[in-house]
Amino acid sequence: MPYAPADAHVHFALHPDHHPAVVATTSGPTADAARSHLHDLGFRPTSPTTMVLARIDHEEPHYTDQAAKRLRQLGFTIEIDPSLQEDMDTEWEWANYPMPWCTREEVREVSAEAQRIHDDIADGRLTIHLHADDGHTTVAVGSYATGVRRHVHLHGENHLRQVAVRFDEETEAIAEFRRLYSVAVYPGPAPLTELETTVQRVIHGEAAPVTSIGVPAPASPPVAGPGEHEEFLAAFLDDNPQWEKYRTWAGDATIASHENPTVRAEFYHEARHRTHTAWTVAEYDGPIGERVWHAALTTGTPVALIRALLQHLDAPPPVGGVEPYEPLRDAGWHPASHPARTTWRAPDRTMVFEHTPHATEARWTLYGGKDLDRAAWSIRLSSGAGEELLAELAASAVALTPAPTAVAAPRTVPVPGLQPSVPQRHGRAR
Structure with missing residues (x-):
């Protein structure tokens, strides 16, 4: 019936x-x-x-x-x-398909599995811990929320992404991934491909014009423009003689060394992509001692936040300052608690401060955007970062966002001319 x-x-x-x-x-x-x-x-x-x-x-x-x-x-x-x-x-038929021995139905099965993986990541069922470029394509390691042998290595992009290996333990999967890809490893998921970006815009309507009267367009996070980091570094070194400039032997980075030999910063001139680390900042327990904490800042990080970190290294406030969350709470940022982390989101939803108490490499993360997977930039601080430093960073982030009562004026967002690659027409089915 x-x-x-x-x-x-x-x-x-x-x-x-x-x-x-x-x-x-x-x-x-x-x-x-x-x-x-x-x-x-x-x-x-x-x-x-x-x-x-x-x-x-x-x-x-x-x-x-x-x-x-x-x-x-x-x-x-x-x-x-x-x-x-x-x-x-x-x-x-896909042009130059890398598995030419597959029949059309087998190609469709491979694509369907890639679509399932894509949807699992997009819907939060599969969390990506790390990604890398193996010289040919993107690889990643992640964990499903449930299931047997749920920790996986992924290989490929778009319609070619596949599960390459499965593991019983998350630590084993991550350790093996780091062993395989070494210095090519980056935290979190890889940036969306052009095709994935197109799909997300179609599904979520981000490419449609916003024309309703009184409805503001989504706010964008503050982002440093091209060349701003270079200009800031030059001006900072000129204005602060207690910092000395050294160029690495390869010439692709500049080290800013403080007269206090326990602190230093390094700027990577060749960082271009939003997920690439542009700065590393660290403090040590002595001139040749162990590292107390470190921070990694990606391209696009607003200069005001970089300045806050370096000024803290230069002249840290007395012990016993405000708590890290105090500036966020006072500015009306919205807290949310999860089993493994606590997040504070700016009133205009352009920035997030996240605390993952059991992590080591990224115990504190400040990023611009709606979610970390597609963040415009990020600052990751390891365990050991002091509360005074975190509070200063939080206060600087607050200064970059409008007050909770501020409402952006409505505007029209133009439809971008996206032209994703498409398969070639092969022939009509009989």
Whole structure:
């Protein structure tokens, strides 16, 4: 017996800006039931009447065809736009596919598994601890929230990402990943690829214009522009003679050494990507002693925050200052507690201060953006960082954000001209 009467209607069409993504428009008395089925089939809501299917494998027409057949079986009325129908009737082939021995169905199975991994990461079921570039592609190590042998090494990007190895223990998976990729390892997940960025924009509507009166566009975190770090370093060294400048033998970094031999900072001139470390700052327990704490700052970190760290090293306040969270609490930042961490989010949601009490390398993290996976920049401080330093850093972050009552003026966000790569047309299916 059909699940829904025929007056429930679903119209499928290609997305107007992001081919081959598909938009489903629902109407009729049982539209909610149709939307529920579409959600189970991979579509995500973008408005009360529309849903979108956007994948990293460019297989939207294939899965829309499956969804249309399923909904017809359930009694829904289906209408398919002619241009989408043409794509559904056309078979595709990836150019220069790295596994040419695979049949079309096997290629689709590989892509489906890559899509599942992508969705697991995006939905928080799979947490990525570290990533690296192995010289050919991106690799990563992560952990699923549940399951047997749930700690995995991943290999590849987009529609080629696969689980390479599984481990029983998280420590074993991470240790082996560090052994394999050594200095190429970076914390957290890799930056989104161009295709992943496109998919996220389609799903979350970030590419759509914001035109509603009185509705502000999402705020952006403060970010240092190109060359700002270089200019700051030169000015800082000129204004503070207690710091001496040394260039590394390779010429790709500058060391700023304080007259107090227990502190120093290093700036990497070649850091370009937002996940690359541009600065390392450290304090030691003696001229040739052990490191007490260290910080890693990525490109894009606002200069005001770098200045706060260096000024603290230069003239730390007396012991017994304010608690790290006090400036955040006073400025109206929003606290949230999780089993493994505590986060404080700026009122305009452009910055987050995170405390992970059981971590060693990144016990404290300040970053710009909505989440750490796609942060515009980050500052990671190890265990040992003093409360006075953390409070100064927090106060500097507060100074970069508007007051809680401030409301940004509405503006229109232009639609970017994204042109993700697409498969080549191979021929029509008979």
